[in-house]
Amino acid sequence: MEEKKLEQWFLKITDYADRLLADIEKLNGWPEPVKIMQRNWIGKSKGLEVDFKIKEAEAQRWYLGHKSLRVFTTRPDTIFGVTYMVLAPEHPLVQEFTRGTKYEQPVRAYLEKVKHRTMHEREESAGKDGVFTGIYAVNPANGQEIPIWVSDYVLLEYGTGAVMAVPAHDQRDFEFAEFNDLPVKIVIRPRDFESKFLSLKEAFPDEGIMVQSVQFDGQTSSEANQNIGDWLVEKGVARWKTNFRLRDWLISRQRYWGAPIPIVYCDICGAVAVEEKDLPVLLPRDVKFTGKGTSPLSYSQKFIEAVCPKCKGKAWRETDTMDTFICSSWYYLRYCDSKNSKAPFDREKANAWMPVDQYIGGIEHAILHLLYSRFFTKVLFDEGLVSSDEPFTNLLTQGMVVKDGAKMSKSKGNVVDPDHIIEKYGADTARMFILFASPPERELEWSDTAIEGAYRFLNRIWRIIHDKSKQQTSRIKTHPNQQNQTTKKLHQTIKAVSEDLEKFSFNTAIARLMELSNELSKADGLDHETLNTFLIMLSPFAPHIAEELWHELRNKDSICKQKWPKFDPVLIVEDELEIPVQVNGKHRDTIKVSAAAAEEDIKKTAQESEKIKKFISGSEIVKIIYVPKRMVNIVIK
């Protein structure tokens, strides 16, 4: 691998950071963990930007005295505890501070070392090493002079690329100070700690009482955070600021497959956007895939040569293509109007469908895809192209498929080819197993033997339909009790499966269907209505076999056009209840009572049970708790 400096295109998603964060509130149909991940990713933090003046160290470098070093901090309350400052290695002032001084060489050597550090080495060093620049800054709070260091524990990309270090109250600063023998000054002490402590074993980042901070001594650190901040703002050396962790979205990719970036470069006009009438820019067909550094598009003469939309002079097309996340950020809008050749989508048609009522995707898209889609929707909303500013009302995040304890992936080589499963058992079995094995939002543990179970279940249904449908109604009349039992189970199943589907609880819905099929296989004969209803409930899970059996029962039309069955509330009622009886919370017996029985009668029956008598005889009954239709608990002393 090689690092290269490239000039690339970004989308300014940071302009939407605040709205993307605030509108997470609106996403009531989204799982909480996804919302938390998005909040963390956006990473809003309120703080103070403070300017530290540079000390005029040497006469010939007088100009440095006019510079100041800007830092971002969320802890203005610790400013009296600053004992040094740190710049990111890439910070422009690093070069300026050291040019022509005796510090130039060691600093350059450090920068070189850091540049080639791998991720692993960075972790190893844990931000403990760094070098002094020879320059001092002045703490605007107390005029104290403090040394300015360089270290790669400070990131150029976040905040201002420079930090004020407070080793007493920040663990990273503490470790750095220990390693490099820099002073530690305590300015906050714990509430429950009376004497000032002399030394620390680790930083104290928590809330406490202010010390060694002049007029702020005695305040709580959270009070002082506001007060010191305001004080510095008043002095004109600081301003309140909000920073985001979210970066702008780099969309340039040096690959073929992706939408071309619609920009041309003109020697006179610079980078110019392709005019709307010439959109979309299509990918060229005459490309070579060389596997070398630049985008394959750069080898297509026809593609590269263009006319500048502004001056009509000669121009060159951008040869990078867009990140494929661009396309996945609005495809659902295109789905609303997929045949449109005039525009990406028609406003009215999109508004008729949007926002998406139920979106289902893997948990791996919790952040990027879902955040980018929200961003796109907000931009389009602002442009008046869609009427909703959030794309997905309800979100279900599927778990991943796991095999042998690891997530299934090509790189791990533990994939199961669905074609083999389908060839051996059929698509219905494959689907049945996947839905039955675990709830959709959880991981799915792949199991070859469990597939056999799904296959067996479908075979059993096949036999039930073939065997039971032949024996017709005459026998049923002789067994009215059994018929009632089957009908009751059928209607209970309709209720349960309907509710489970509503909750996306497919595994329990299938379990209910299995229970019903067990019941059906015990019956001597079954009417077509029962079997038809059963098949309709089966059809979402095993559409092929359901359709096939539907026609074997001489039904017309397709099963997927049938109405979902409704249960009869009268038929599902049990007329006899089994009530567990506890003594002091321990299950001792189960009694059978009529569903219509009064509370007093049930309590009486419970006490009359032989088993219960054994436990309660000779003891005083303190009270009897009856939870309607659920249980009786006799409390004795």
Next chain:
RNA sequence: GCCGAAGUGGCGGAACUGGCAGACGCGCACGACUCAAAAUCGUGAGCCUUCACGGGCGUGUGGGUUCAAUUCCCACCUUCGGCACCA
């Protein structure tokens, strides 16, 4: 390190709002059918104890609230996922 999710039989998993823990399936054992096997059907089982009836224990660990806790509260352990010097 921070944030999040989860921990239930041999296994995948159920359990509404605090009310019979283990639905349903896999695997296992035994039986039926068969010359035999496969397929199919039936029966059984959380663990310990008892010839048995029964009893005790049991939802990661330790406490707590309650007549009653897988479910609520506190502390901790483990696994998985996300972020990772974000000042």
